Amino acid sequence: MTSSTAPRAFPPDPAVAGPTRQGSGPGGRGPRGGSTTPTPTPTARTGETGRIRRQLPSSPWLFVAPGLLVVGTFSLYPFLTTLYHSFTSKQALRPGSYVGLANYRELLHDDMFWIALRNSTLYMVGVVPALVLLPLLLALLVERQLPGMTFFRSAFYTPVVASVVVVGLIWVWMLDDRGLINSLLETVGIGKIGFLSDQWLLLLSAMAVTVWKGLGYYMVIYLAALANVPRELHEAAAVDGAGAIRRFVTVTVPAVRTTMVLVGALSSVFAFKVFSEVYLIAGPGGGPAGEDTTLVMLIQRVGGGLTGRVGYASAISVVVFVVTVALMLLVLRFDRKEDA
Amino acid sequence: MRISRRAVAAATVLATVLPLSACGGGSDSDSSDASGDIKGKITFQTWNLQANFKDYFNGVIKDFEKEHPGTTVKWVDRPAEGYSESLSADAAGGTLPDVVNIAPDLVAPLAKAGLALDLDKDTTAASYRKEYLDGAWKSHQIPGLEGTYGFPWYLNTGPMFYNKRLLKDAGLDPENPPKTYDELFDQGLKIAEQTGGKVATLGQVPTIEDFGRYGAELMNKEGDAFTFNDAKGVAMLARYKELFDKKALDPQVLTATPETTGTKFLTEAIAMNPGNAHDLETFKKDAPSLYKNIGITDQITSTGKVNMYVMGVMVNSKTKEKPAAVAFAHYVTDPTRQMSFAKKVAIFPSTAGSLEDPYFNKEDGTDETRVRIAAAKSLKKAVNYTPVLFSEQMKTELRNNVAKALQGKQSPQAALDQAVEACNKLLKQS
Numbered sequence: 001m002t003s004s005t006a007p008r009a010f011p012p013d014p015a016v017a018g019p020t021r022q023g024s025g026p027g028g029r030g031p032r033g034g035s036t037t038p039t040p041t042p043t044a045r046t047g048e049t050g051r052i053r054r055q056l057p058s059s060p061w062l063f064v065a066p067g068l069l070v071v072g073t074f075s076l077y078p079f080l081t082t083l084y085h086s087f088t089s090k091q092a093l094r095p096g097s098y099v100g101l102a103n104y105r106e107l108l109h110d111d112m113f114w115i116a117l118r119n120s121t122l123y124m125v126g127v128v129p130a131l132v133l134l135p136l137l138l139a140l141l142v143e144r145q146l147p148g149m150t151f152f153r154s155a156f157y158t159p160v161v162a163s164v165v166v167v168g169l170i171w172v173w174m175l176d177d178r179g180l181i182n183s184l185l186e187t188v189g190i191g192k193i194g195f196l197s198d199q200w201l202l203l204l205s206a207m208a209v210t211v212w213k214g215l216g217y218y219m220v221i222y223l224a225a226l227a228n229v230p231r232e233l234h235e236a237a238a239v240d241g242a243g244a245i246r247r248f249v250t251v252t253v254p255a256v257r258t259t260m261v262l263v264g265a266l267s268s269v270f271a272f273k274v275f276s277e278v279y280l281i282a283g284p285g286g287g288p289a290g291e292d293t294t295l296v297m298l299i300q301r302v303g304g305g306l307t308g309r310v311g312y313a314s315a316i317s318v319v320v321f322v323v324t325v326a327l328m329l330l331v332l333r334f335d336r337k338e339d340a
Numbered sequence: 341m342r343i344s345r346r347a348v349a350a351a352t353v354l355a356t357v358l359p360l361s362a363c364g365g366g367s368d369s370d371s372s373d374a375s376g377d378i379k380g381k382i383t384f385q386t387w388n389l390q391a392n393f394k395d396y397f398n399g400v401i402k403d404f405e406k407e408h409p410g411t412t413v414k415w416v417d418r419p420a421e422g423y424s425e426s427l428s429a430d431a432a433g434g435t436l437p438d439v440v441n442i443a444p445d446l447v448a449p450l451a452k453a454g455l456a457l458d459l460d461k462d463t464t465a466a467s468y469r470k471e472y473l474d475g476a477w478k479s480h481q482i483p484g485l486e487g488t489y490g491f492p493w494y495l496n497t498g499p500m501f502y503n504k505r506l507l508k509d510a511g512l513d514p515e516n517p518p519k520t521y522d523e524l525f526d527q528g529l530k531i532a533e534q535t536g537g538k539v540a541t542l543g544q545v546p547t548i549e550d551f552g553r554y555g556a557e558l559m560n561k562e563g564d565a566f567t568f569n570d571a572k573g574v575a576m577l578a579r580y581k582e583l584f585d586k587k588a589l590d591p592q593v594l595t596a597t598p599e600t601t602g603t604k605f606l607t608e609a610i611a612m613n614p615g616n617a618h619d620l621e622t623f624k625k626d627a628p629s630l631y632k633n634i635g636i637t638d639q640i641t642s643t644g645k646v647n648m649y650v651m652g653v654m655v656n657s658k659t660k661e662k663p664a665a666v667a668f669a670h671y672v673t674d675p676t677r678q679m680s681f682a683k684k685v686a687i688f689p690s691t692a693g694s695l696e697d698p699y700f701n702k703e704d705g706t707d708e709t710r711v712r713i714a715a716a717k718s719l720k721k722a723v724n725y726t727p728v729l730f731s732e733q734m735k736t737e738l739r740n741n742v743a744k745a746l747q748g749k750q751s752p753q754a755a756l757d758q759a760v761e762a763c764n765k766l767l768k769q770s
Contacts, residue, residue: 091770092428093453172600177591178609197592285736288594289743305424306431306449307731307770 079321086314092306103315112290113316116298120320123207123278123294124271124327130211131267132260135218140252142219143226153223157216164213168280171209172196175281196281199291206281206292210274218263225259226252258335265331269324275300295320373662374457374464379410380661382668383437387651390417396684404671411664424732431455438659439669442490442652444728448482449770450654451489457655457666458487465491465655465666471675476690479650479724483563490652491673492690494681497648497715497722498616500640501623505633506611510534517612517637521554524612524640525579528588531611537587543601543610545593545742546580548735552725553641559727566727566734566763569756577745577752584746594743606630614639616715618686620707636711638718648722650690686712688719695719729767737762 086103090096107113142153159167174180175195182192195201229252237247253260275296278286286293286301293301295316303313389397401413416437418426424446430436436455450456459465459480468491469477476492504514510531518524528541548568552558556573559566583589590596590610605613606627623631639646653673659665671677678689683699686708694700700716703709738759745755 089769093431093449093455178607194591196595202595283595283597283600285595285739285743288747289749290736290740301736302733304428305732306428306446307733307766308428309733309769 082314082317085311086318088311089309090311090314092303092308092310096311099311103312106312107315107319112293112298113295115291116293116295116316117319119203119278119292120272120274120295122203123210123274124268126204126207127210127214127271127274128264128268130207131214131218131271132264134211135215135263136222136252136256136260138215138219139222139226140248143223153219156219159213160216162213164276165280167209167213168277171205172281175205197288199287199289202282202287202292203278206274206277209277209281210271213277214267214270218267221259221263222256225256229255261331261335265328268327268331272324272327273320374462374655374666376663377410378408378663378667380664381412381414382439382659382661382664383414383416384439384668384672385437386415386417386441387423388417388420389441390415393681393684396681400672400677404668407671408664408667411668413668434658436656436658438656438661438665439672440654440656441493442654444479444482444490444650444652444724445726445730447480447489447652447654448728449731451482451485451487452770455657456489457657457659457662458489459491459655460487462666464663465670468670468674471691472673473690473692476650479728480652480654482728483559490654491669493651493653493673494678494687495648495650495690495719495722496616496687497639497646497719498614499711499714500612500637501605501615501619502612502635502637503605503608503610503630503633504635506531506535506539506608507635510539510611514635517635518640519638520642521550521576521579521640522642525583525588528583528611529586532583532586532588539611540590540593540609541588541611542583543590543593543596543604543613544598545589545596545739545746546576548727548730548738549647549725551576552723553639553643553645553647555643558725559729563729564767566730566760566767568738569753569760573756574753577742577756580742581746581748581752585748589746594746616686616711620711634707636707636714638714643723645721645723646718647725648719649726650724651687686715688716729770730763731766731770733766734763737766 085096087098087100088096089099089102138156142149142156172179176182177192177194177196181195186192193201195205233251233255234247237251242250273296274294278292278294279297282292286297299313299316299320302308302316303310384401386397397415401415404413405411427436427440427442427446427450431450431453436450442450447456451458457465459469469488472492476495477488479492480488480490482489500517502514502517507514507517507527510527511534512527512530518527524541531539531541546554548558551568551573554572554576556568556576557570558568580589584593590601590604592600596604601610601613602615602619604610606623608627608630620631620634623634641647653669655662655665655669673690675689675691675694678691679694679697679699681687682689682694688695688700695716699712701713703713741750741755741759741762744750744758745752750758
């Protein structure tokens, strides 16, 4: 929406138009009035609106000030500092000096950066479709009012509230060479699979943990969206002979499309910034030879500790920021296009 | 003022995705003397000791406060995980505690940033030097810097535990475990062969200390370049590759941590694992079947010298209560306190003459004492193989390149060359 459309959409209210119509100052009379009869009500309103008008420019800012303070202190200031540091050779305990684009140039030639970028991108591509679709299917299953359904809703939501560290450790135990899953596979004659030793299986395992942990969270979002889908639409489609799959495609999906976009946007940002799951599954080293390192893991590794290269880690952080913003804008643009 | 939806969306995006943070910097050290009235409030930080030694440290603090009226010691303990990160944040934020439990490789960057007190320059602190073993005092000296930056605290050297049953099942003599790396490699290959690769001998890839114990020269004499890609280093990595290929190393060795390897040893999935006397309690409690078959031998070494881990206590050079901080750092690490701490846990004092105590020499028939006596004996010719300047980032470089060699993506020589090159680059940047 552009600002030029605003006056048409919200024409000035005469009651609050103030001096231009009603005259200026408290108790003022309209310039065209000429009547000597007191008109207390409009006068009082004018006085009141005058005060309101004077308060208008500043009061919204007072309301948002606490939020601005928090965002400025904990997001904007660190962001600007990081941006600045990305152009310096700063280390954890040393100020460093301005080095221009040297950190960014070094990134271009850093194999580990490209590995991390590849892994973060793969993670997003692998996780997002599953997190958009599976929770929707789960929500469709548990939205029915059947006896005991509350238990299933709670059960599916449990991983969301569990600590990611606990979840990661449980999965490591299950995926271990001698863990539950490999024991089962061996029992049925398939043999052991190196979930925790192969670089690609490690990444897939971490993705599975992210999806498993995120299912319940997005399921709740979808449940809220599904509650707003008019039942009549389903009934009408059923009367027209549409089966369950057709009703899902033609009624449910369009009705929750906005929610799907939201889930897609949120999950893609979180997936691109993944740290904990890969750290726990692939180990602090990021898998064999660091081949499963993601961008945020790389930031932590390069910039962490007493000898961390804060300037270089900041440059990677800026790249993560740019990519994430681009992702969000892409999703918003996609959403607008669909709205049009 | 109207704000467009786009602006709101952009602001939301910014608030959502800003993942970034910043740190401050250090400054030069203050070398004024620590003589003067011992009083004031100081903070003492330990490294993951509160869980098991709360009463001990509370007692030490209480005794110190009693001996020095007017002093208050606030004790904080940080978890082992992320200790250097927390130190980094404290140092950058100007909130580094007055007295800090530290290791030589962690004190190096703090000393370079002027945040660690040079004990040699401080008359009071330097006067305590004679109480410590000379080698231990020197362990907190940094190549390229003059001075000593921490009081030596406890020393540790762990034995190698092995599973007698697994060795016996593989046709080896359980009473004659490997002592050198070559023996270890030969026996490891035999175990893998006899068990069809089902039992691995080791669960960890070689670390910088392994290269040292194998005989590789870790750094040049000037201390300004790493050299572990020499013939010895390459030879050792080539043997490790052979072990990996023949499944004598655990299949998950490339992603293992000491904790996961410890668990595998408990479950008898691997035959040998380094540890300390404290582990015996764990075996007894958590893995009785392993405990029945546990064998204890010296650390594997081809140089005749085992690795010694050194812990120290640093004084923050910016402390406002320098006399109290120096006095407390010395108090915690003095011969009396070190000896009493050593009797509570399987560590060894770094103070002169303490290792002559009967506690470290007299057998009483228990396994714990046997381990303690063996370790104390080996400490006399032990070496701290961890180079003081070997940072966390360098450890990562070494581990990643070792993994490439084991996977066959690079030859051992190329992998070590690359690791050395990366470490030297980081060394120059530090």
